[in-house]
Amino acid sequence: MSSKVSQPICDGYRFDQFEVRIRAGLLLRDGKRIKMEELPFQLLLVLLETPGEIVSKETLHRRLWGDRIFGELDNGLQVATGKLREALGERAGTARHIETVRRRGYRFIGQVEPLFLSPPETPAAPGEASADSAPPPGSESPATPELREAGRLSRLRSKPAFAISLVSFLVLAVAALFFYQHLRKRSAIGSALVVLAGFTNESGDDSYNGLGLAFQVKLEESPYLNLVSEQKFLRQVPEPATASLQQLLRGCTSLGGKVLITGQILGQPPGYEIRTYARSCSNGSLLTSQTVKAQGRDMVLAALDQAADEMRKDLGEPDASRQRFNMPLAQATTSSLAALRAFTLGEEKRANGQEFEAIHDYKLAIDLDPQFALAYARLGTIYSNAAETTQSAEQFKKAFDLRERTTDRERLYIAAHFYSISGQTQRTIEAYELWLSLYSRDDLPNNNLAIEYLDLGEPEKALGFARTSAKLDSASSLSEAVLARAELETGEQAQLQSLCNDVQGRQGDSAMLHESCFLLAFLGKDDIAMQKQIQWSRGKAAESELLDDVAWVAMYQGKLSSGRSLFAQARQAALAQGFAELAATIEVDEALLEADFGYPREAQTLSIDALRLAPESVGIRASAALALGRSGNIALAELEAAKAAAEAPLNTILNEAQLPSIHAAIQLQKHAPQAAIQILEPVRPYDKCSALNLAPAYYRGLAFQAAGDPGHAAVEFRSVLAHHALMPDSPYIPLAALQLGKVLRQLGDSTGAASADRQVQDAWEHADPGFLPLRKSLNSKESIP
Structure with a gap:
């Protein structure tokens, strides 16, 4: 029987003066590597598979991003196309290789030649091994990397190309050497750290004090420049406007920066003058500078636009990038100084x-x-x-x-x-x-x-x-x-x-x-x-947040009286800052704990007050409904839960975790634990979400406990304890330990029960004498809180 010759695998493409090497992840022009990011490179591969044919936007989204849909963010495809055109040297308005087909997609235009860098192999006869055969999956040799199919989006970074050897440089003419070194220096700016050291107002008019921010926005708009954050530089040079050039350069160098950018506006009657400078951080030498005149106040932002654009160009940012990312300042920020x-x-x-x-x-x-x-x-x-x-x-x-x-x-x-x-x-x-x-x-x-x-x-x-x-x-x-x-x-x-x-x-x-x-x-x-952190918050706008944490700790420790007082202080501090919804959040926090500690009247009062404080908040509505459900006001709990569901149908945590927890709490009140278990089962992926403070597993444990299944109840209570680091002050931790001790005794695990009891004793060592969960525990009552 004759052996069948396998079809060759495409290793790349050639068009015009370009060559694409798929395995190495390279785009070459006249043999020289062109730097390109992974996403536009993969876009090029997809288009090269079917030259001359339109590839729809939907297909490109699926190939480049999988099945995820970004909705309003679909301009990511436009950006990737812009970067591809930039790499191919296409100017705005021209389409030598990549054509946009309006409302449909893109296509590659021109002749494309597939490349087969390695000859097709003839498979070995059955039972024989070829010396060049590919290794089995998982045993890939570094010398024989796995082939990638053309157009397939790899999640791995492309392997770096080999650097050009020193010998190749020696054969170049002096002029060519200088030219290529210049290009390399310009292209290196994109990866170098750039420090924006401030924009000074020397016009005599305070209304221009915001121009520094506008200049920063223009530079941040560029995906090409690698800007050091303003905060980081201010730690090195707290007052850049009054600092000397040497101080600015030292600050730049200390941050590993290569380029220092500064700017200023000066009054030049009858108008103004914008000046920007880029210097080498290492020696202060001037790399580029721009001077743009504004004939009047209404031309200042446009002049700053021009100066920033020229700065980006002189630092090596390609034309295509500057054209794509170049929103006028008056539109990107505001026309009002x-x-x-x-x-x-x-x-x-x-x-x-x-x-x-x-x-x-x-x-x-x-x-x-x-x-x-x-x-x-x-x-x-x-x-x-x-x-x-x-x-x-x-x-x-x-x-x-x-x-x-x-x-x-x-x-x-x-x-x-x-x-x-x-x-x-x-x-x-x-x-x-x-x-x-x-x-x-x-x-x-x-x-x-x-x-x-x-x-x-x-x-x-x-x-x-x-x-x-x-x-x-x-x-x-x-x-x-x-x-x-x-x-x-x-x-x-x-x-x-x-x-x-x-x-x-x-x-x-x-x-x-x-x-x-x-x-x-x-x-x-x-x-x-702990007191140091509390002291830090005194008199600050954030004081209510710290007080809320202090209140949770008090509740964790069973100090009910102190916890209630602290919650009241936190609520008052929030209201003093004008944060009514934060105050309502603090109220429903307390309401949930009151309900689960066994104080239904207090829980219902706090819940209703929270709804009054923030009547439009879906989050408050859901949390209040949970507290109401746990405290026995089933009718109001169901009403508020229904409103929340109708108002936020796309809210993931609400619909997948909070609403099921509310309905499970209601079923527990109705003495229907099996129904509660069934409702809570799909919530497992969200058991640890911050919105519920470890409550879902605790409620599931209560349901199993009420259903007479101590084994599964123990699993749920242990889950709460295992994830205590997510919220170290959650009172559901000692509550879960309390119930765990009970179910372990039912299971005959006295050692485990004693360990759980010690956790409860450690948490409630200084609890109020009348603290209801502790009192129930001391009286050996088995009722569910």
Whole structure:
């Protein structure tokens, strides 16, 4: 029988002066490598598979991003195409290789030749092994990497191309050598750290004090420049406007920067003059400078646009990139210099950890320019951090409606936050992933992905993103705070302790960081360290958040009287700051604990008051419904749960975790534990979500216990105890230990029961004498709290 010759596998393509090598992940032009990111390279491969044919947008989305749909973020395809055209040297308005077919997709135009770099093999006869045959899966040899099919999106980074040898340089003419070295120096700017050292106002007119922020927005818009964060530089040079050039250069060098950028506006009657400079951090030599004149006030932002664009060009950013990422400042920010100045003041406060104090400045910016999309977005972020979700959603809806008035980066910021505040967890994560694919050196999407995973109760996933964010911007108080929380929840106590020691007496920290340090001190039973964190919050806008944590600790310890007093103080502090929804959140926090401790009257009173304080909040409605269900007001619980479901049909945590928990609580009140078990079974993936404080597994344990199944009840109670690091002050931890001791005694496990009892005794060592769960325990009552 004759052997069948296998079909050759395409190793690459050739068109015009270009060559594509699939296995190496390379695009060559006249034999020289062209740097290209993974996404546009994969886009090129897909188009080269069927030259001359239209590839639909839907097909490209599926091939490049899988089955995920980004909705409003579909411009990611446009960006990837822009970067591909840039690599191929196509100018705007021309289509030598990549043609856009309006409303349909893209196609490759021109002749394409497939490449078969290795000859096709004739398979060995049965039972024989070829010396060159591929190794079995999992045993890949470094010398024979696995072939990738053309157009297949690999999740692995392409292997780096070999560097050009020194010998090849020696045969080049001196002029050519100089030319290529110049190109290499220009292209290296994109990977080098660039420090923006400030923009000074020397015009004599204070209304131009916000131009530094506008200049920063223009430079941040570029995915080509690797900008060091402003906060990081300010730690090196606190007053850049008055610092000498040598001080600025030293600050740049200390951060590993290669390029120092500064700017200024001067009064040049009858107009103004914008000057920008880029210098080498190592020796201060001038790399490039721009001078642009503005004939009047209404031309200043346009002049700054031009200066920033010329700066980006001179630093080597390709034309295609500058054309794609070049939103006019008046549209990307605001045409009102007064609004820009107010926004700048808010940014300065926010960078120093005073985000609540910045609310007034952002509101003023909006009053001066109601079309200021980014100002709405900043307010939305602050209200979200303050648990004012209703106000946050309102602000992000306004920003989302105005998102076309922003740069691509800020548009991603707005869209991702809009999805997050509306509870669309998967779309939020996808939005941040897309953001990372376009701006891979940006700390914000890393930081916010960490927050999303913390909310889901997946701190191990969060930790990696948090560390990356903190590394990219070590000066960010928010990145530091998110990393602290991730370290707390993953049990990285030594690293967190080091961070907490470092922040003592430091200004500009966020409340979230001090909350983590407070909980770490609680775990270590360090009362002095706990008091230091409480003292830090005194008189600050964040005081209510710390007081809420102190109240949870008191409840954990069974100090009911103290806990109630602290919750009242936290609620009052929130109201004093004008945060009604935060005050309502504090009330439903207490209401849930009162219900599960066995105080139904107090729970119902607090729940109804919380609904009065924040009548439009879906989150308050859901939490109040849970407390009402646990405390026996079934009719009102069902009513509020139905309203919440109707108002937020896309909210993941609400629909997948909170509403089932409410319905299970109602079934427990109706003495139908099997129904409660069935309702809670699908909630397991969300057992650890931050919104429920470890309650779902505890409720499931109660249901199994009531159903006469102590074995499964023990599994659920142990699950609560196993995840105590997610919320170290959750009273569900000692409550679960209490019930675990009971069911283990039923199972005849006296040793395990004694261990659980010791956990309860340790937690409630200083509990109030009349604390109901403790009293029931001492009286050996088996009733469910």
